[in-house]
Amino acid sequence: MSITSDLIRGHTETIIMANLYNKDSYxxxxxxxxxxxxxxxxxxxxxxxxxxxxxxxxxGYIVSYWGDQTTGARRRYYHITDQGKIYFETSCKEWENAKKLIDKLIGIGGKGNE
Amino acid sequence: MSITSDLIRGHTETIIMANLYNKDSYxxxxxxxxxxxxxxxxxxxxxxxxxxxxxxxxxGYIVSYWGDQTTGARRRYYHITDQGKIYFETSCKEWENAKKLIDKLIGIGGKGNE
DNA sequence: AATATATACCTTGACAGGCGAGGTATCTAC
DNA sequence: GTAGATACCTCGCCTGTCAAGGTATATATT
Known part of the structure; x- marks a missing residue:
């Protein structure tokens, strides 16, 4: 674990949604x-x-249902909604925007651009 | 203000340090x-x-001192320490790393890579 | 039969960073 | 005289994260 969670904070939901975009999962x-x-x-x-x-x-971005495991631990599956897909796509755009912005802000006075 | 602060959270200190890297400021x-x-x-x-x-x-990443304004509101200036420079440089590397990681994690199941 | 490990879910309480709302003080312009 | 820009500061709340605890099923080991 080498990434501090403060750097990921704000992306948790987007990362989860990425995992649900094409298939239900748990x-x-x-x-x-x-x-x-x-x-x-x-x-x-x-x-x-x-x-x-x-x-x-x-x-309302996801809905959940219990899997029908006949063996092993039960699983709660999540399914992305249409709203959820929109939310994910918006989040991706925001990330692209934030990425550029942070790059710029960190470069403001950074090493070697006096 | 179009960037949600959760996306910047974790970068606040780095952004401030970037502003102090080459010159004292307030x-x-x-x-x-x-x-x-x-x-x-x-x-x-x-x-x-x-x-x-x-x-x-x-x-210990910055030290502060009062400016000697003869007019206008007083200013508290901040100066980056050697430790602070190292902290900033480390933070930049962490950001580069986090950026790649988030890109990858968001791309996991994202639109159109089934 | 007991124990450990992997799978799989869930909750509670504390903590830390961000922020709204409030405050102080100086100077300029109308 | 009052409005706005400059410039600082603090209190208390909110939200996301996490350590620590819990439940339950199945398999492998002792």
Whole structure:
């Protein structure tokens, strides 16, 4: 875990939504996917993850249902709504914008541009 | 103000440090510089700004002194320390790393890469 | 039979950063 | 005399994160 969560804060929901865009998934699986994609650099803490699900569902961006596992632990699956897709796409644009802005603001007086 | 502060959270200190890297400055001036650089998209709230100064000074990354204005409102100037320069440079590297990671995580299942 | 590990979910309480709202003081322009 | 710009500061709330705790099922080990 080498990324401080303050740098990811604000992207948690977007990252989750990315995992739900093309297929339904569940908490444990999403978190594993994030860990793998980041080569172990980052993982969501469970309390953070489930808190985010709660917010996303309250806002109508996802809906949930119980999987019909006949064996193993039960899974709560999440499905992205149309509103959720729009929210994700908007978030992506905001990220592109924020990225440029932060780059610029950090470059303001940075090393070697006196 | 079109950038939500959650996307900037975690970068506040780095942005301030960028403004202090090459010259001493003071709160009001730094905030104006940020507003201009972002074309009005972003500004630090005063409570946020002064809170960050406090943390940075407590951690030894900056030192402060009163300017000797003979006219106008008094200014508290901040000066970056050697430790502060290292902190800034480290933060920049972390940002480069986080940027790549977030790009990857948001791209996981995003639109059109089934 | 007991223990450990992996899967899978959930909640509570504390903490830290950001911010709204309030305050003080100086100077300029109308 | 009062409005606006400059310039600083603080209190208390809100929100997202996290450590720590809990529940339950299945498999592998001892």
């Amino acid at each position: 908490g444990y699986e999403i978190n594993k996917a994030i860990q793998e994609a980041s080569d172990g650099q980052y993982e969501l803490k469970e309390a953070t993850l489930y808190g985010a699900f709660r917010r996303l569902e309250d806002n | 709160g009001y001036e730094i905030n104006k510089a940020i507003q201009e650089a972002s074309d009005g998209q972003y500004e630090l709230k005063e409570a946020t700004l002064y809170g960050a100064f406090r943390r940075l000074e407590d951690n």
